[in-house]
Each structure stands twice: as structure tokens, then as C-alpha cells.
Amino acid sequence: MTLAHIQGQPRAIATLLRALSGRRLHHAYLFAGPDGVGKSLTARAMAGALLCHAPAADGDACGRCSACIRAADGAHPDLHVLRRKEKESGDGTLEQQIKIEQVRELQQTLSFKSFEGARRVVLILDAERMNPATSNALLKTLEEPGPDTHFVLVSSAPHLLLPTILSRCQRVRFAPLDRSLVAELIADRAGLDRAHADLLAGLAEGSIGKGLALAESALLADREVLIARADDPDGKRHIPQVLELAEDLAAKKAELPLFFQILRTWYRDLLLLNAGVPTDALVHRDLVDRLRTRAAALSQTEVLSRLERINETERGIDGAANTRLSLETLLLRLADR
Numbered sequence: 001m002t003l004a005h006i007q008g009q010p011r012a013i014a015t016l017l018r019a020l021s022g023r024r025l026h027h028a029y030l031f032a033g034p035d036g037v038g039k040s041l042t043a044r045a046m047a048g049a050l051l052c053h054a055p056a057a058d059g060d061a062c063g064r065c066s067a068c069i070r071a072a073d074g075a076h077p078d079l080h081v082l083r084r085k086e087k088e089s090g091d092g093t094l095e096q097q098i099k100i101e102q103v104r105e106l107q108q109t110l111s112f113k114s115f116e117g118a119r120r121v122v123l124i125l126d127a128e129r130m131n132p133a134t135s136n137a138l139l140k141t142l143e144e145p146g147p148d149t150h151f152v153l154v155s156s157a158p159h160l161l162l163p164t165i166l167s168r169c170q171r172v173r174f175a176p177l178d179r180s181l182v183a184e185l186i187a188d189r190a191g192l193d194r195a196h197a198d199l200l201a202g203l204a205e206g207s208i209g210k211g212l213a214l215a216e217s218a219l220l221a222d223r224e225v226l227i228a229r230a231d232d233p234d235g236k237r238h239i240p241q242v243l244e245l246a247e248d249l250a251a252k253k254a255e256l257p258l259f260f261q262i263l264r265t266w267y268r269d270l271l272l273l274n275a276g277v278p279t280d281a282l283v284h285r286d287l288v289d290r291l292r293t294r295a296a297a298l299s300q301t302e303v304l305s306r307l308e309r310i311n312e313t314e315r316g317i318d319g320a321a322n323t324r325l326s327l328e329t330l331l332l333r334l335a336d337r
């Protein structure tokens with residue numbers, strides 16, 4: 001995949017091609033933006049363009065030479081990827097942090113000449129996953145990179161990087177993707193019909209990665225029931241059902257992020273509708289009649305306070321709170337009107 005193949009990030013790609021073709025390359029870039037919008041893919045394409053033996057006039061990789069093919073296979077000896085390792089348990093989960101030993105190993109490799117006598121590229125994925133000691137170790141290399149050594153740091157949480165690291169990097173911003181593009185990609189990759197993919201794309205807020213993860217969730221099929229139960233105008237008379245829902249949800253922890261996302265986007269849609277935003281822009285645009293009824297019944301202050309409560313509850317559950325109790329409290333609060 002070359003830079004020209006990256007979808008939905010025209011500004012970032014134009015910036016990079018300008019730097020590549022004008023030979024005004026910074027030695028370190030930070031690709032910053034939400035998860036699942038193409039940052040890592042672009043970082044690999046950038047590495048390809050830097051290593052390519054016969055780049056095009058616009059600076060992009062040719063995609064065909066031996067350097068391009070080896071870079072795409074992850075087999076180029078001058079392409080180094082620093083990322084969190086898999087845990088030893090072997091269940092596919094990753095370590096919390098990039099380890100300082102990994103940085104030291106990289107530095108050792110970089111202290112020798114490049115294998116091909118040309119450029120070297122270092123990609124650092126989830127770059128915010130370095131503790132201060134590891135970051136400081138890396139900083140030495142960032143401050144005095146060898147000749148023709150290029151760094152691309154990738155992060156969805158750049159505010160967690162040390163300021164000294166940030167100041168060494170040229171930042172390239174990656175925007176959330178258009179809903180229609182995300183829907184198209186999800187429909188394509190997950191083999192879903194367009195209406196279903198479109199709803200996922202709305203819930204994923206411009207992240208193809210998030211959209212694909214949501215496609216695996218069983219909870220989505222129950223969206224209407226969930227909304228009807230959680231945002232029930234007659235909620236006070238349905239307390240047993242509300243408590244039952246809290247119990248069900250507490251037993252499906254993996255589904256909770258989607259539950260919160262459904263609720264959050266639901267109430268946000270109510271705000272948007274009241275602000276006169278076209279229904280096309282709503283996540284739950286297929287439920288617009290119900291949205292209209294609820295938008296007429298709830299004041300803006302009430303909707304905002306519900307949104308706040310939803311976010312608070314989600315943050316609390318991220319900690320060690322009693323999940324069922326937190327969900328009960330939230331749902332009873334939502335039913336109390």
C-alpha cells in the first residue's frame with residue numbers, strides 16, 4: 001500500500017508527499033489522531049516511500065521495487081517497528097508499555113551502519129505507551145539520529161507523550177473519517193448491508209477500527225429495545241424491567257462500551273435535532289420519529305445532565321466500581337422523569 005492508496009486523509013497525505021518530493025523531510029514525524037483512521041497504515045506507506053529505490057515524482061513509493069515489497073512484508077532490514085510486545089501468556093493481549101529494553105535494542109541496531117547503505121526508518125506504534133524512563137532513553141536517539149534515519153511516531157493520545165518528545169516531532173493530524181467512507185469500508189470488509197454498516201459508522205464516530213469492532217457485537221441488534229428501555233418516558237412504572245436490564249448488561253462487560261456509545265449518541269442526536277441539524281447528520285436517523293418525540297419532551301438541560309451522568313458512569317466502571325450497581329443507578333436516574 002502506497003500513500004496514494006490511503007483513503008479519507010487527503011490533508012495528511014498531501015503534507016507528507018510535499019515533504020517527500022521537496023526533500024524537506026523532518027527526521028521525526030508524529031501521526032496524531034483518533035484510533036482506526038489510518039495512522040499506522042499511513043506510517044507503513046510513509047516508510048515504503050522513504051525506502052523505495054525508484055520513488056515517483058510526487059514522492060510516493062513505486063510499490064513494485066524490492067525495497068517496497070520487503071517493506072510491505074515487514075521484511076526490510078532497515079525498517080524497524082517498535083511496538084508493545086505480546087504478553088507471555090500467549091492469549092494475544094499486549095503488554096501495557098513499550099519496554100526500555102526494546103528502545104536499547106533499537107539503539108544498538110542503529111549504532112551500526114544501515115544494511116542497504118541508504119535510509120533507515122523507525123516506526124513507533126502507540127507511542128504514548130512509553131513510561132518516562134523509556135521516553136528519555138528514546139529521546140537521545142531522537143535528538144541525534146544517525147544520518148538518514150527517519151522516525152514516525154503514531155499516537156491516538158499524543159497529550160500523554162513527554163513534551164521533550166513532542167518538540168522533536170513534526171505533527172501530522174489525522175481527522176476522523178467521513179461517515180459515508182467508514183460505512184463503505186465496513187460494508188466491504190465485514191460483508192454487511194449498507195444500512196447496517198451506516199449505523200455502525202455513525203456509532204464509530206469516524207473510526208473504521210471502532211466500526212469493525214462494533215460489527216462483532218451482538219448488542220447492536222437490540223439497540224431499539226435498549227433505547228426504549230433506557231430512555232423510557234414511562235420509566236417510573238417499569239422499574240423491575242430497568243433493574244433487569246442493568247443485571248443483563250453487568251453480565252456482558254465486553255458489550256458495555258457499545259451500550260454507552262448507543263446511549264451517548266442517542267442523547268447527542270436529541271441535542272442536534274433541537275439545534276435544527278439536518279436528520280442526515282444523526283447517528284440514529286432511522287429512528288427519527290422517536291427522536292423527535294423525545295426531543296420535544298426533554299429540555300436541553302435535562303439531556304445535557306443525562307449525557308454527563310452517562311459519561312460519569314462509564315468512567316466509574318472503567319475503575320473498579322460495582323458494575324451492576326453503577327448501571328442500576330444510571331438507568332434509574334434516566335427513568336426518573
Ligand SMILES: [Zn+2]
Pocket residue numbers: 051052053054055061062063064065066067068
Ligand atoms: Zn519502490
